[in-house]
Amino acid sequence: MIRRRPSRRFANLAIGSASVLVYVFFYVPVAVLVLFSFNQARTGGRWGGFTTEWYSALFDNDRLITAAQNSLLIAVVATAVAVVLGTMLSLAIDRRTFRGRTAAQQVVYLPVIAPEIVTGVALLAFFSLTLGRLNDLLGRGAQDALRMGRPTIIIAHVAFCTAFVALVVRSSLRTLDPSLEEAAQDLGANAWTTFWRVTLPSIMPGVLGGALLAFTLSLDNFVITFFVSGPGATTLPIEVFGQLRRTISPEVNAISTLIFGASTLLLVGALVVQSTVSRQRSQRIRPLSRQPRNRAAQARATQATHTQLEGQP
């Protein structure tokens, strides 16, 4: 039984109900979408009975399957490359001093702040120019010309994925005590061993988090991919966009539901992995330097000292 002032209670009520509204706002559209993916009625938002036929129809849709395969392949390759490049970048920026560090940093974070649409059209101009020149150089005609497709998509995805990996890894590098690495080197480990045995294991949660972010960003990217994909290779979001722009159909609801489910699973899985890794780490490493944060413990400690030092007031 805790007494509260009426004004306080009112404020808590207002904040609480606003928060509930935000969650309703977040989840009602998605919930409706999921619900209607099981709707028998072909058109309209009227419930016509339960069915899973739209899901089985998805698996007969070759274009969709191909696009999904493309998406996965691109995301895996882009993530793999970006994790390596991004981790290297964050190490360089955080653990080395060099001239032009600020400038390098700003270039690295360009993908985070640059409007995607501008990047998209700029890449369209860039790739069509370079591919055109390359085709001229190789003497390829209209039949066997190099066109935009999976390689160009991967090149673009690696760039922004690298930036985000660098961002995430750097935040975990910042919390890593540099004396840990110095200790390893002091004990005779060379730079390479230090990285593999000390630095990397310590920043692993960051690297995993960065990889997950990169993977999701690549899978979900629409705007940049829209401009750098060719007729030969589309990704899932491009393919779905093409469909839902034309019609509102239960199939689109079904594929959207699957995408939503997949990304939620991915997130939950990642959170579980990350928390496991960091828990293992915190069990393994217990820094001695940490003072008792607990105020009660501190108070007891001071009190003990006082009794010793000033027994006679």
Next chain:
Amino acid sequence: MDQHSQRGTVSLRKVTKRFGDAVAVNAVNLEVEAGEFISLLGPSGCGKTTTLRMISGFELPTEGRVHISGRDATDTPPHLRTVNSVFQSYALFGHMTVAENVAFGLRVKRRDKPTIERKVQETLDLVQLSDFGSRFPGQLSGGQQQRVALARAVINEPDVLLLDEPLSALDLKLRQAMRYELTRLHDELAMTFVFVTHDQTEAITMSDRIAVMDQGEIHQLGTPVDIYERPATRFVAEFIGEVNMLEATVVGGDGTRTEVLLSSGDRLTCAPVGDSRLTPGVSVVLTVRPQRVLLTPEGGIDSQEHASLRGELRELLFLGDSTRGTVGLADGTELVAVRHNEDGTHPFGTLRPGDRVDVGWRHGTACLVQ
């Protein structure tokens, strides 16, 4: 009653605070007089901070009333109370300069600008931070931040200043300096100070009165001398300073003296504490400060004026300014005596561990508690 004469008083009437099932403060009565420096002393979790927060208004008592300056303030929100607090973590506003921090209370009360500026400067002078007005709290040392926190509170001329363990984050030297500083401020401002601490030395050196708290209750309220020399409960005796405790049973006595039987088999007479419950058969604890304990070779104690016991010297410890002797009594209980070293001579003469000794104390220096 006249409101004016009550300015600066605080009165807690049967105040209880429960958090769920846990009782933080249990039916506490406390009358704080205007202008006094009162300390709430106790271990962490004893309810002293909760008591303070009920005076400042951040906690509402589950039962009971809180009166400030003679007015019932139980339901008054914190910003309308005529009290101000110095927080344990200082809680300075990091985005404001020192001067802006100090000016905050006047600014939200919409005082005019010249008044604010003048008072800020006066208050900064008072806490000896005259030249620090334009700095940010982050650029100051712990002791300086502490002074800013003080200035920010006293500039509002509250009826009562509440201090929640304000010295606990400082190191020993600074803490000692700030003790003096707080006493000086109290004298200059003539304001009521309610000071929460777990540190007996702080409480004893600064306060007019001390309320010793444990488990949500006030065990004893009194002057530092009262608390130190005449502890009312076993908890108070143990919590304040070092004390010898001897288990005993009351065997007799009258209005002027009480006779007890120690577990070592010795019979002693003690001054009563005015507690009528000390009837024969009641088990009590006899407490006596080591500084009051005499330690002599056998037969060296005048038993007319002193209570005396026989034992064996177990250990002598040189502590620099004093020497500490531990004596084992007949049943093995230990008794500690501490003496100041004077002129570099040994205060306990030629005594050596293993010697048979007498220990004793002047009648009236030992207390019986239950």
Next chain:
Amino acid sequence: MMAARAARAASGGSGTALRRSAAPLLAPGLLWISVVYVIPGALILVYSFLTPKLGGGVVWQATLDSWEEIVARGRRSDAGWGTVGAAALRGIATAAVAAVPTVAAARYLGRRISRGLGFAALLGALAAVNHLASAYNNYTAVFARSVVWSLWATVVCICLALPLAVFISSRSSPVTKNALLIAVMVSFWTSMLVRTYAIRFLLANTGPLNNLIEALGLDRVVFLNTRFAVILGLVYTALPFMILPLYAATERVERAQMEAARDLGARPPQVFADVFVPMVRPGLTVGVVMVFVLSVSQYLVPTLLGGGKTNMIANLLELQFGEAFNWPLGAAVAALFSVVTFAGLYLTVGRRDQEELL
């Protein structure tokens, strides 16, 4: 013993590690990002000064046509001095109306009246510029619309995210906190396309919401292809970007500081304005920047929820690079947009916040 010393010697002096060159670590990633972002960005600027080729691409012949088109030639026939007067009037009217609440707020919070007036004047200026830009030509109109809609979305996001951030950070159990946060992150991680489509599906003319409205005996409402739908979509897609940084900032606010303000006599609204807001300001800035930048360059939301061809800047760009096939004109729009975005970022975000942002 000897072996250890030899090993240390072989490692080439471990203490020099920090002084070693950064180039091998830096070069690959930096090069890759430069190739994808810096070089094409420069190329866009070059393209904006070239001649369009029919069917897409450019002819390498310098011209100022595209810039002239944006700046001057595209001017609407009805734009003139009358427009300027109307814009001024509108600005003054907006400022006057806004001054009432802002001055009242300034007084209530114990701030100087001039601050309230200044804020009202800023809003008036914004309204006037918006009016001018909307009337001047199609390009400035699209820019103005994008900015205004994104500003609305940002304001709505702040209003929704603030209580939620406070709510989450005031939960005492870490399990509840994490659950509430994950519920936000799920939305953050869900594909932008799916989220936009969810709104489109819900609001469609024959969609579930309209069916519900009809079932209640009311007339169907046209939601899609309205300003309402676009701003709703912008808020829906950008809200997590406001909640997460704001929550992180709220979590760092010390309860004692808020109590100190109350103790010193500040009323709850004053505590909010004088202590809470300044303390969460870094997180708020990050959120505002992310929501605004994301919204102003949105392509999916105006396309799927706005319907029209030139709703926002992204639609204009897609039109020039897609159907209209005037790449230099598109390049000029893109260049102008980038310059405006980066300048805006530089002006709104101080150095300290930039650190926080990255």
